[in-house]
Structure formats: structure tokens, C-alpha cells
Amino acid sequence: MKQVDLAAASGLKPSKISRLLHDSHKKGNTYSISEIDINRISIALKWGKAGREKLRYTLFPELLCYDGALENYEGLVQLNCRLYDNGFPLIKIEEKY
Incomplete structure (x- = not known):
């Protein structure tokens, strides 16, 4: 085509x-x-x-990291570990006090 x-x-x-x-x-x-x-x-x-x-x-190959985190009920820290290990930008995590 x-x-x-x-x-x-x-x-x-x-x-x-x-x-x-x-x-x-x-x-x-x-x-x-x-x-x-x-x-x-x-x-x-x-x-x-x-x-x-x-x-x-x-x-969007980083979606594999998000899918892995979702499938394993992981939090944002674990997601960022996946993103980091695969060379993708990390997501910002804001601390709440």
C-alpha cells in the first residue's frame, strides 16, 4: 500500500x-x-x-514496562525501576506530607 x-x-x-x-x-x-x-x-x-x-x-516501547508493573500490581517506585532498567525516562513521584 x-x-x-x-x-x-x-x-x-x-x-x-x-x-x-x-x-x-x-x-x-x-x-x-x-x-x-x-x-x-x-x-x-x-x-x-x-x-x-x-x-x-x-x-511506545515503554508501555511494556507499564504493563509489567500493572500485571504485577507494582507501585510507582517499581515502575521507575523497570523504566530505568530499560533506558526510559522516569516518571516524577511527588512526596506528600
Whole structure:
């Protein structure tokens, strides 16, 4: 499928599709993909739920850390350990007194 066809089928602009398929993590690039974009692309490509999840984890690999913490009923400290071990930014934990 060509980029222009994917754009038409997903309802996204061709420029969004182009940026997604190229290195959107280059310095200075302000484009970010949304959950709605992921859903539209997955539906346009007829990937189903499993395909959508694969795309989500490809675009946001840190979600695996969150899933692991959720599955194991872990707290924020343990989540940050998972994020740190995998080289992802930590989430801020505010202390309450």
C-alpha cells in the first residue's frame, strides 16, 4: 500500500503518514502520534487488535514496562525501576506530607 493510499484509508494527512514512516524521533521534529492515529492506521490496514497492539508497542516501547508493573500490581517506585532498567525516562513521584 502506498503512503497516499494509507492516508486516504485512515483519514490522516499524507504528511502525517510520511513523518510516521520516516524517523519521527529526529531532533527538532515536533510530530507525535496519538492513540487515535494508531487506531486509524490499524483499521485502515485491517490489522485487528493484535496488530494495533504491536504498532503501539513499536511506537511506545515503554508501555511494556507499564504493563509489567500493572500485571504485577507494582507501585510507582517499581515502575521507575523497570523504566530505568530499560533506558526510559522516569516518571516524577511527588512526596506528600
